[in-house]
Amino acid sequence: MASRYEIRFAGSGGQGVILAAVVAGEAAALFEEGLSVVQTQSYGPEARGGKSKAEVIIAKEPIDYPKAMKPNLQVILTQQAAEEYAGDTLPGGRIIYDDFFVTSLPQVDANIYYLPIVRTAREKVGNEITTNMVALGAVARVLELENIVKPESVKKAILAKVPEKTKQSNSLAFDEGYTLFKNSIHL
Amino acid sequence: MPDVAFWQGNEALAHGALAAGCRFFAGYPITPSTEIAEIMAEELPKINGRFIQMEDEIAGIAAAIGGSIAGRKSLTATSGPGFSLKQENLGFAYIAEIPLVVVDVMRGGPSTGLPTKAAQQDVMQARWGTHGDHGTICYAPSSVQECYEVAIKAFNAAERYRQPVLILSDEIIGHMREKVVPPKIKAKDLLERKRPVDVPEKFIPYLPDPRDDLPCMASFGDGYTWHITGLTHNEWGFPTNSPEEIEKMMKRLMRKVDRFRDDIVEYETALTDDADILVLAYGSVARTSLRAVHEARVRGIKAGFFRPVTLWPFPDRELEKLARKAKTIIVPELNCGQMVLEVERAVHGKAKIVAQNLVNGELFKPEEILSVIEEVA
Numbered sequence: 002m003a004s005r006y007e008i009r010f011a012g013s014g015g016q017g018v019i020l021a022a023v024v025a026g027e028a029a030a031l032f033e034e035g036l037s038v039v040q041t042q043s044y045g046p047e048a049r050g051g052k053s054k055a056e057v058i059i060a061k062e063p064i065d066y067p068k069a070m071k072p073n074l075q076v077i078l079t080q081q082a083a084e085e086y087a088g089d090t091l092p093g094g095r096i097i098y099d100d101f102f103v104t105s106l107p108q109v110d111a112n113i114y115y116l117p118i119v120r121t122a123r124e125k126v127g128n129e130i131t132t133n134m135v136a137l138g139a140v141a142r143v144l145e146l147e148n149i150v151k152p153e154s155v156k157k158a159i160l161a162k163v164p165e166k167t168k169q170s171n172s173l174a175f176d177e178g179y180t181l182f183k184n185s186i187h188l
Numbered sequence: 189m190p191d192v193a194f195w196q197g198n199e200a201l202a203h204g205a206l207a208a209g210c211r212f213f214a215g216y217p218i219t220p221s222t223e224i225a226e227i228m229a230e231e232l233p234k235i236n237g238r239f240i241q242m243e244d245e246i247a248g249i250a251a252a253i254g255g256s257i258a259g260r261k262s263l264t265a266t267s268g269p270g271f272s273l274k275q276e277n278l279g280f281a282y283i284a285e286i287p288l289v290v291v292d293v294m295r296g297g298p299s300t301g302l303p304t305k306a307a308q309q310d311v312m313q314a315r316w317g318t319h320g321d322h323g324t325i326c327y328a329p330s331s332v333q334e335c336y337e338v339a340i341k342a343f344n345a346a347e348r349y350r351q352p353v354l355i356l357s358d359e360i361i362g363h364m365r366e367k368v369v370p371p372k373i374k375a376k377d378l379l380e381r382k383r384p385v386d387v388p389e390k391f392i393p394y395l396p397d398p399r400d401d402l403p404c405m406a407s408f409g410d411g412y413t414w415h416i417t418g419l420t421h422n423e424w425g426f427p428t429n430s431p432e433e434i435e436k437m438m439k440r441l442m443r444k445v446d447r448f449r450d451d452i453v454e455y456e457t458a459l460t461d462d463a464d465i466l467v468l469a470y471g472s473v474a475r476t477s478l479r480a481v482h483e484a485r486v487r488g489i490k491a492g493f494f495r496p497v498t499l500w501p502f503p504d505r506e507l508e509k510l511a512r513k514a515k516t517i518i519v520p521e522l523n524c525g526q527m528v529l530e531v532e533r534a535v536h537g538k539a540k541i542v543a544q545n546l547v548n549g550e551l552f553k554p555e556e557i558l559s560v561i562e563e564v565a
Contacts, residue, residue: 041360
């Protein structure tokens, strides 16, 4: 892995971007060995609908600056977030866009993945509230390719976090997201 | 206690307080400190402690003072607006010499300000927010691990020196999650207030022990009669207008922090040995600053890093030593220039001081501090 790997989830309040980042952070901190992990978020005073952004930094060394500078990977779930954050991506990094809420893609030097995150949550899992877990599945595949965190660690972190009765749907959402990225090709 | 945890700063602070022996919390929830109250509400009842949500922040600190007088290590936590409200009772705890830990997770001010955004605007309020002279002990953690550790240090200092001890965290440190390895705390790591050894009839509540200049403390309900007042008092705890008694009390109050200053002061440095330029920062800003200093070194600039862990007492002598070698000290803060005043006082003109201020609710980016380092290099 690079000396510092930065992930940003961006969307709107209620889409679960903060929880996605927390679970990714827990996977790296608690279920992998020898990694430094920091997770931060930025949100407004409103509970739903405002801009919401959450970041995870994973490194082998201690982490000083706790926020993303040039994210290696961004998961962007709204058009507004696309316009605001896409340009920050590390040149040659990855952006995963939701293909339902993001309709116009900014010109950025990155590998672009235009995936049905929200539609998968709605149609295959049957509940849009699992959007963040579908996104996390896709992120888990990237972290596997980058040899940073194993997908099993992310799944363990999800199951340790979510309530008993939602374990099955969250697990399904994760698997769908993982497969979605695995079978995708970037634009 | 888990071996490894992935906690928010606020969670680590609450768990640190519990490990320090805190068994009473009273407060009123406020962003960005609420997680501390939530965890205390959940955990205290499991270990024979008590949590009370009071009607406001004033009552929160008042109840916490009561909890301490009843013999339990007590905590209250808030943010800027609540810290303002607590100032009067904070003064009461200083003059009555009540051990207590008060946490302020700073957000943007003045007034209601920016509930979800970071700031460092309460630094001078922590020192001088309540009226009247008093020594201040105030820790500013800059990582989640350190939130846990300063909670323990703060309780130890409160018990040791019999006074309120402050922790100034900020929204970024409070809400940031990091991997934490909680140190195993043993009984010998924890300090407890000195209890009276004489029989109740001989108990003089504010008679200092000649060995450390500090009085022992009885708990309400232990059978010791003890008058507690916010008025200036004599050794029996009763109000006094005698100039000798007034001066004796005030001088001893002030001496507490001065006399033990070297035991209390904590700071951290990096790359200072040959540094021409020092960046002095605390709390979340220290994280950006350290990054900027490392990046400056990559560019061949001899930059160093100085972080006060205790904002009060400020590590002035230690900084002054470094200022003899460094030409410039940059002080980035999320306020319009507060700690920089103390830096100016400490270095006595031995180095040029450059204030860098940000009050837009965001954290400095490394390149912003780096650009100032490059300007002065």
